[in-house]
Amino acid sequence: MVAPASTSTIDLVAKFPDSVTADTRPGYTGFIVNKAKLVEVATAIRDEFGYDLLTAVTGVDYLAENKMEVVYHAFKTTGGAGLTFKVQVERIDPIEVPSLIDIWPGVDFQEREAWDLYGIKFTGHPDLRRILMWEGFEGHPLRKDWKEPFFEEEAKPFKSRWPDGKHTFAENKNPFRDNLNFPANFDPEKYEVTGEEDLYLSLEKDSLKDVDGNMKTEHIVVNMGPHHPSTHGVLRVAVQLDGETIIGLKPVMGYLHRNHDKIGERNTYLQNIPYTDRLDYFNSMSNNFGYVTTVEKLMKIPVAERAEYIRVIMAELSRIQNHLIFIGMLMNDLGTMYTPSLYAFEERELVLDIFEAVSGARMMCNYFRFGGVVRDIPDFAMQKIKDLVFDRLPAKTDEMERFLNENEILVARLKGIHVLNAEDAIKYSVTGPVLRAAGVPYDLRRADPYSIYDRFDFDVAVRQNGDMMDNYLIRFDEIRQSLRILEQAIKQIPQGPINSQKAAYQVRVPAGEAYGRIESPKGELGFYVVSNGKPNPYRYHVRPASFVNLTAVESMCRGTKIADFVALLAMLDIVMGELDR
Amino acid sequence: MYGKGILKGLSVTWKRFWDTYTEDISWMLRGKKRYNTVEGVAHRSSKDTKGIFTVQYPEEQLIVPEEFRYVPFLVFDEGADGKKEVRCTSCGICAKVCPPQCIWIVRTNDPATGRPVPVPTDFFVDMDICMNCGFCAEYCPFDAIKMDHDINIASYQRNIYNLEKLMKPASYYAGIRPENYTREEEARKAKEAAKAAKAEAGAAAAA
Amino acid sequence: MENEKLSLPNYSIPEDIQNVVAVTTLDRLYNWGRRSSVWPLMFGLACCAIEMIAAQTARYDMARFGMEVMRPTPRQADMMLVSGTVTKKMLPSIIRLYNQMPEPKYVVAMGACASSGGPFKEGYNVVAGIDKFLPVDVYIPGCPPTPQALIAGLIKLQEKIDKQSIKHVTWYNKEKKDGNYVPMPILGPDLIDVRRNAEIRDVAAVKESA
Ligand code: SF4
Ligand code: SF4
Ligand code: SF4
Numbered sequence: 001m002v003a004p005a006s007t008s009t010i011d012l013v014a015k016f017p018d019s020v021t022a023d024t025r026p027g028y029t030g031f032i033v034n035k036a037k038l039v040e041v042a043t044a045i046r047d048e049f050g051y052d053l054l055t056a057v058t059g060v061d062y063l064a065e066n067k068m069e070v071v072y073h074a075f076k077t078t079g080g081a082g083l084t085f086k087v088q089v090e091r092i093d094p095i096e097v098p099s100l101i102d103i104w105p106g107v108d109f110q111e112r113e114a115w116d117l118y119g120i121k122f123t124g125h126p127d128l129r130r131i132l133m134w135e136g137f138e139g140h141p142l143r144k145d146w147k148e149p150f151f152e153e154e155a156k157p158f159k160s161r162w163p164d165g166k167h168t169f170a171e172n173k174n175p176f177r178d179n180l181n182f183p184a185n186f187d188p189e190k191y192e193v194t195g196e197e198d199l200y201l202s203l204e205k206d207s208l209k210d211v212d213g214n215m216k217t218e219h220i221v222v223n224m225g226p227h228h229p230s231t232h233g234v235l236r237v238a239v240q241l242d243g244e245t246i247i248g249l250k251p252v253m254g255y256l257h258r259n260h261d262k263i264g265e266r267n268t269y270l271q272n273i274p275y276t277d278r279l280d281y282f283n284s285m286s287n288n289f290g291y292v293t294t295v296e297k298l299m300k301i302p303v304a305e306r307a308e309y310i311r312v313i314m315a316e317l318s319r320i321q322n323h324l325i326f327i328g329m330l331m332n333d334l335g336t337m338y339t340p341s342l343y344a345f346e347e348r349e350l351v352l353d354i355f356e357a358v359s360g361a362r363m364m365c366n367y368f369r370f371g372g373v374v375r376d377i378p379d380f381a382m383q384k385i386k387d388l389v390f391d392r393l394p395a396k397t398d399e400m401e402r403f404l405n406e407n408e409i410l411v412a413r414l415k416g417i418h419v420l421n422a423e424d425a426i427k428y429s430v431t432g433p434v435l436r437a438a439g440v441p442y443d444l445r446r447a448d449p450y451s452i453y454d455r456f457d458f459d460v461a462v463r464q465n466g467d468m469m470d471n472y473l474i475r476f477d478e479i480r481q482s483l484r485i486l487e488q489a490i491k492q493i494p495q496g497p498i499n500s501q502k503a504a505y506q507v508r509v510p511a512g513e514a515y516g517r518i519e520s521p522k523g524e525l526g527f528y529v530v531s532n533g534k535p536n537p538y539r540y541h542v543r544p545a546s547f548v549n550l551t552a553v554e555s556m557c558r559g560t561k562i563a564d565f566v567a568l569l570a571m572l573d574i575v576m577g578e579l580d581r
Numbered sequence: 582m583y584g585k586g587i588l589k590g591l592s593v594t595w596k597r598f599w600d601t602y603t604e605d606i607s608w609m610l611r612g613k614k615r616y617n618t619v620e621g622v623a624h625r626s627s628k629d630t631k632g633i634f635t636v637q638y639p640e641e642q643l644i645v646p647e648e649f650r651y652v653p654f655l656v657f658d659e660g661a662d663g664k665k666e667v668r669c670t671s672c673g674i675c676a677k678v679c680p681p682q683c684i685w686i687v688r689t690n691d692p693a694t695g696r697p698v699p700v701p702t703d704f705f706v707d708m709d710i711c712m713n714c715g716f717c718a719e720y721c722p723f724d725a726i727k728m729d730h731d732i733n734i735a736s737y738q739r740n741i742y743n744l745e746k747l748m749k750p751a752s753y754y755a756g757i758r759p760e761n762y763t764r765e766e767e768a769r770k771a772k773e774a775a776k777a778a779k780a781e782a783g784a785a786a787a788a
Numbered sequence: 789m790e791n792e793k794l795s796l797p798n799y800s801i802p803e804d805i806q807n808v809v810a811v812t813t814l815d816r817l818y819n820w821g822r823r824s825s826v827w828p829l830m831f832g833l834a835c836c837a838i839e840m841i842a843a844q845t846a847r848y849d850m851a852r853f854g855m856e857v858m859r860p861t862p863r864q865a866d867m868m869l870v871s872g873t874v875t876k877k878m879l880p881s882i883i884r885l886y887n888q889m890p891e892p893k894y895v896v897a898m899g900a901c902a903s904s905g906g907p908f909k910e911g912y913n914v915v916a917g918i919d920k921f922l923p924v925d926v927y928i929p930g931c932p933p934t935p936q937a938l939i940a941g942l943i944k945l946q947e948k949i950d951k952q953s954i955k956h957v958t959w960y961n962k963e964k965k966d967g968n969y970v971p972m973p974i975l976g977p978d979l980i981d982v983r984r985n986a987e988i989r990d991v992a993a994v995k996e997s998a
Contacts, residue, residue, distance in 0.1 A: 133913065134877055138977035141912050148912035149978075158682050162673035163697070165685030167705035167741060170909060171916060175991050179876075179905070179916045180978050186992040188985040191976045226881050227831055234833060234878055255878040256834055259911030266910070271680035274714035275907065281835035339594060345845040346634050353626060357646040360728065363835065363932055366714045374719065375648070387628035403593040406586030505678040505720045577835055634846040638936045639943065651937070652929060681907040708929040709904035709917070735928040735941030737948065739903060739919075 012085070015048075016041055023086065027298075027512015027531070030071075030084030035097060038087055042103050045074055045083060052426050053077050053442075054104035056515065056526050056543040057111060059118035063144040066091045068120060071528065072100070073515050073543075077426055077440055079447030084515065089120075099125035106429025108551050117142035117261070127202045132254035132580060136194045138183055142261055149174050149181040155536045156266050199238060199250060207240045207248030208558055219247065222562075226255045232329070232569070233576030237553075244561050249554055253547075253580050260581035264540035269295055269370070269507050272540065277364040279525075279542060280578040282322050285314040285355070286520040288368035293450055294516025294527040295370055298509050304500040307372035308452045309493040313385065314355070314367065315518075316482040316489070320393060321351040322521035323475040326573050327400065330472065333570045334413050340404060347396050350388060357381035370507055372499030389486045397479050405473075414468040417564055419571050420556055421466050428552035432523025432545055434572060437474045438466035444519035451518075455492075456485045468564075471571045478521075506535055513539075522546055522573050542581055546574040601632030617641055647758050650715045650728030652708055655747040656754050667748060668725035670699035675717035675726050683710035684717060704747060708740035724765050730757045815953050822866070822892070823854075823946040829865035829885065830858035834872025836899035836932040843935035853942060862888040867945070868922075873901035873908055874915040876979040883970050886922055891959030891968065896945060897924045898938060900931045907931065915979070921970055 012020045012031045019037035023030050033041045045051050051074035060069040068091045075082040089095050099122035100107050111122040112131040119140035122128060129135065139146050150170045152158050160168070171177050182188075200221065207219070225236035234255035240248040260279065264272050276291045277284035289311055296303060303311075325348055328341030352362040358377050359367035367373055377385070404410055420430060422438045435442055443460040445453040461477035463470035501507075511533040517526040523545030530539035549572045557565050608615040615621040622641050625634060636643050660666040676684040685705040689698040717726045729749070734740070755762040832840060844850050844858070859865040862885045874882060886895070897918055900906030905916035918924060925948055928941035954960075958968075974980040980988065 134975045136976060148910060150910045150916075152910070156680075156682055157677040161679075161682055161684060162676040162686045163671065163688035165676060165687055165705070166703070167685045167707065167743075175994070176988065178920065178981075179909075179912075179914065180988070181912075182976075182978055182988060182992045184992055186977060187989050188974075188976065188980045188982070189989070191974070191980065193974055193976070226878060227885060233837070254913070255875060255881075256873060257875055257877065257913045258834075258873050258908040259913055263908065263911055267680060270678065270716070274680050274712055274716070278835055278907070281838055342846050343597075345842060346630075346847070349634075349842070349845075349847050350626070350628070350630075353646075356649055358648070360646075360648040360650040360715055361713060362934060363838065364713065366716075378646075378648075381646070384628070392628040399593060403590045407590050408583055408586050411586070503720070505674065505716070635849045635852075636847055637852065638848060638939050643936060651934070681909065707904070709900050709927065710906055710909055711900060711929070712907040712931040732930070732934055732937035733940040735926055735933075735937070735944045737926060737944070739917075739927060740929050 012041070012045070012049075012083075015044065020085075023084075027510060029513070030086060032086050032088060035087050035089055038098050039100065039103070041085070042072075042100050045085070046103055049083070050076050050078075051083050053429060053431075054100070054106055055082075055429055055431070055517070055524055055548070056528060056541075057100075057107050057114065058528055058541045058543070059114040059120050059142070060530060060539045061091070061118060061142065061144045063091070068095050068118065070097050070114065070120060071513075073526070073528070074104075075448070077442045077447075079442070081448065082515070093119065094121050095119060096121045096123050098123050099128075101125055104429065105427050106548060106551050108428075109547060113547075116140070119143065127206070129198050129202065130254075132257040134254070135196070135198060138181070141259070148259070148262065149176070149179050154266070155534070156268060156271060199252065203238055203240055203248050203250045206250070206554070208242075225252075232574055233579075235574070235576060235579070237565075237569075239562065239565070241562060244563070246557050246560055246562055246565060249557055249565075251550055251553060253550075253576075256576040256580040258577075258581060261541055264542075265537055267537075267540075268505075268535045269509055269537060270505060272537070273368060274364065274366040276542075277366055278577055279544065279581065280520060280522060280546070280575050281363055282325060282575060283318045283521055284363060284365045285311075285318040285367060286518065286525065288365065289315050289451070290516060290518040290520065290525045291527050292368045292370055293518060294514050294529050295507075295509065297514040297516050298512055298529060298531055299370060299507065300510070301371050302500050303451075304372040304497050305494055306376075306496040307498045307500075309489050310358075310373050310377060310498065311368065311451060312453070312456075312489050313377075313486060313493075314358070314365075316486050317351050317354065317385070317388075319482050319521040320479050321348040322573075323479050324348060324397075324400070326475055326521075326570075327404070327472070330567065330570045331404070331410075333566045334410065340400070343396075343400065343403070347393065350384075350392070354381055354384050354388070357384065369499060369501075369503070371501035372497070374499075376498050385486075386490060389483060389490060393479075394483060397476060397483075401476055411469070413564075413567065414472055417468045417560070417568075419466055419468055419471050419568060420552060424552065424555060425466075428549075428555070430523070430549050430552050432519070432521070432549065432573075433461075433474050433478060434471060434549060434552075435523070436461055437463045437471040439464045444517060444524060448517070450516070453485075456488050458484045468567060468571060509533070509537075517543070520545055522575065522578070523549055525578075542578075544578040544581060546572070546576075546579040547581075550574055550579065597632065599632075604632045619644065645730055647760055649730055650713055650718070651732055652711055652713060652729050652734065652742075653706055653717050653726050653747070654729045654749045655704060655726055655744070656724065656751050657748050658751050665748060665750075667700060667744070668723050668751075669701050669704065669721075670723055670725070671697070671701040671704075672699075672722065675721050678716045678720045680714055680716065681710045681712055683707040701744060704744040706742045706747060708734075708742055724769075727754055727758070815955075818954050819950050819952060823949040825854040825857075826867045826894070826942070826945070826949075827857045827859050827865050828855055828867045828869050829862055829889065830860045831868065831885065832871050833874065833878065834901065836871040836901065839932040839935055839938060840869060840871045840898065843938045848935040848939060850939065850942070853939070853946070855942065862886070863890060865889055866892065867894040867896060869896050869898055870902040870918045870922075870924075871898040873906065874918050875913045876915055877913060877975065879915055879921065879979065880972050880975065882918070883921060883972050887969055887972075892957065893968070894925045894945060894949075895922045896926045896928065896941060898928050898941070899933055900929060903927045903929065921973070921981070923968065 019034035053075045056073040070087045116130040226234040236252040276287040279287045324344040328344030331340040359365035425435045425438045441460045441462045458481045509531040513530045526543030528541040532538040657665040657667040671688040687702040689702045897903045908914045
């Protein structure tokens with residue numbers, strides 16, 4: 001069953017006849033908004049039409065048409081289809097588009113990313129610095145006319161591999177004999193390092209002034225990371241402190257920016273599947289799920305019935321192990337050295353055994369294919385799944401709760417420490433458990449059902465307080481709900497083929513665009529894919545949950561104690577592979 | 582009472598600690614070996630595992646499922662007098678489908694006619710680029726390239742495997758992936774039988 | 789049990805004291821001590837780091853090799869497990885950590901990315917292998933190497949340590965004291981390896997005239 005395309009039904013054109021036109025390119029949907037009226041139209045979209053959650057912002061470089069496009073995807077937190085609107089500008093520097101940060105503050109990082117990778121200037125953005133690359137890097141890498149140092153050909157497969165494929169190192173093809181590219185006549189000795197004044201300036205600017213009022217204290221800046229045991233990977237956070245109180249902070253990322261989008265645009269559609277594994281490396285199954293549903297949407301192909309169930313089973317198992325690890329890691333951050341995370345990893349190993357049995361790999365499963373999955377679940381693995389779902393995991397979840405929930409130290413550290421309230425969470429486009437812990441029952445499996453989630457009976461886990469305790473407990477709620485889904489899926493799973501398509505290493509994808517999204521364990525995982533009918537995507541963009549959720553961290557942590565900061569960051573459940581891509 | 586929650590939590594750790602010994606004793610009473618046996622490892626990977634969870638690699642090894650994949654290798658059939666008949670026809674599909682493009686194949690051309698011959702002159706896989714995705718094995722139409730189970734391949738230099746290093750016998754393949762091997766052999770036999778039948782029918786019709 | 793590794797086979801020890809006496813060389817003792825307490829730097833980069841953590845947990849338990857003491861500070865670490873994609877932006881930090889580690893120090897490239905850039909090699913922000921900057925002792929292929937493969941690689945490292953001799957190791961040699969110091973690269977228009985300044989300038993100049 002193909003999920004209904006998330007197109008809008010509202011008539012924006014009727015409301016703004018001179019500044020909005022419908023996007024009529026074949027395969028495209030949504031509206032094209034005149035740049036001059038963007039802010040006005042966006043305000044109406046939010047206030048009059050009720051699209052309060054702007055999830056994705058990204059650029060597309062239409063080199064041939066000499067246009068640069070910014071694509072926005074807005075949704076309602078009450079659920080339902082979304083609204084896509086776009087702005088097109090001439091592709092002549094400086095490319096300027098008004099920033100929407102006043103309407104949806106959640107666009108902050110995403111606009112910075114578009115500036116970094118496409119060189120689109122968002123006028124009115126208060127802090128438009130590079131975000132993934134460093135300040136001083138030459139060029140805007142996602143532009144279609146920007147070539148990386150190891151550039152070989154526009155698209156894979158490369159011709160040098162066969163039939164006359166002598167092994168050569170990519171280094172040998174580059175004049176610098178390395179993955180390097182310098183502007184002509186560049187002299188490294190005369191180069192002046194720009195440093196990070198901009199970062200510290202903006203940190204200073206956005207800091208709270210005078211927390212305690214009259215006491216005169218010196219402020220200090222502390223850099224946590226990128227090598228820091230508790231920032232969950234190579235994240236760096238510059239924190240300004242007044243005593244022990246955080247008065248300002250700026251996350252600095254890009255330390256794991258692996259150019260997923262650029263590589264993805266060279267890859268064929270199929271080749272992207274294993275790359276998505278490496279986004280959120282705890283949940284390769286979910287990533288596969290998001291990507292294949294998006295491309296299936298573009299291809300307009302059905303998914304084999306049995307495969308739908310297998311997909312759901314895998315995605316939910318993945319969610320359970322993710323949340324268990326979250327709990328373990330949170331305890332690490334709170335200072336319980338290892339025991340809870342060792343217990344969590346034990347269950348994770350058992351889940352990974354299942355992944356290994358069905359897909360061949362523990363972490364990088366590469367299990368989904370367009371139209372289905374790669375192979376059926378072997379009998380012994382099915383038995384293992386049943387064992388875990390009906391037997392072990394419920395008991396172990398209970399045990400974990402018994403182990404931790406009433407621990408006085410834990411309660412003291414978590415209870416009443418505010419994370420986010422509903423209004424702020426929506427404002428900052430936060431999705432996933434953090435949003436639900438703030439009292440917004442927004443779960444894509446219900447709000448905009450994909451795959452076959454509409455067939456299962458489960459509740460959306462919600463909690464009301466939005467403090468750390470709720471954020472922690474909601475993970476247990478979600479594990480229980482996932483178990484419920486799994487039980488039903490295991491009982492209902494039909495026999496039959498596992499792929500609706502014939503296995504083929506090249507798929508035909510008609511021209512058009514699609515935005516597909518799923519509820520990954522960390523929040524909304526979106527993929528925006530533009531096809532021009534060629535074997536590789538023209539534009540391939542990942543809207544990662546971690547990256548957008550992190551937008552809220554600044555306002556979340558300002559005014560809290562530094563000791564709570566690490567735990568607050570843990571609440572967002574970020575993973576760097578997805579954050580930096 | 583303050584501290585009750587902590588004690589409750591400690592009871593869980595305590596139980597887990599005890600489980601190791603109760604399990605040991607119960608295995609002993611049943612006269613079975615819990616360590617260094619396949620049975621013991623299997624139990625420690627099952628839903629009933631309790632207490633100690635460690636599989637002591639390298640003395641013990643986890644039981645890998647058939648589908649487990651690590652790095653690719655090329656399958657050869659042992660021909661007469663031990664000749665290695667590599668199954669690969671250098672059709673190039675694996676090189677095309679490989680996502681990080683880490684397969685290099687030199688196709689053989691017949692020196693007389695210049696036409697391609699279905700054997701590779703050389704075949705390289707850059708193991709330090711390979712992402713273990715398994716696409717090559719999945720899409721190879723001749724069952725010539727398969728994913729290995731051998732994980733002990735760390736080395737002191739970079740790893741670029743050539744044809745010589747990539748080749749492993751079909752018997753090895755049958756050993757690590759018995760089900761796949763049987764299925765493929767059956768399919769192949771069926772195909773050959775169908776071909777033979779067709780040829781026979783053709784011959785009969787011609788006669 | 790450890791005696792078999794420790795004692796030299798070609799000395800004959802009277803049978804009744806074999807349990808208490810072992811004859812060995814200083815090298816063996818020295819290496820045995822070092823190989824059994826290789827403390828890794830607590831340092832993860834990408835997906836491979838998760839498998840590294842998994843190798844530390846109950847099922848694989850690197851403590852059995854004396855490697856469980858992950859040190860967050862480089863000054864107490866013996867081994868840097870480069871577990872994941874090395875990006876250009878991250879590289880200066882890695883070099884700084886490496887320079888702060890005391891000798892003897894070892895570098896293990898875990899996974900395809902650390903060995904050569906791996907699946908992301910073609911990326912513009914990816915360093916094509918940490919061995920361009922640091923001397924790598926063991927390369928572990930895989931993406932990610934399973935925890936068992938990681939342990940197999942670390943056993944290889946132990947074998948390497950076993951082969952070293954106290955007479956030849958560089959870290960007691962006064963002249964070569966700074967032998968392993970790696971100058972910090974600079975983040976410019978692209979990554980500037982300051983050791984290659986002249987070369988970069990020459991090539992960039994040729995690029996202009998071309
Ligand atoms: S291994 Fe298979 S797919 Fe690759 S060239 Fe040989 S026959 Fe073709
Ligand atoms: S496993 Fe994947 S990455 Fe490795 S050689 Fe095969 S296709 Fe290429
Ligand atoms: S080698 Fe593979 S698993 Fe390891 S960091 Fe690189 S992409 Fe991730």
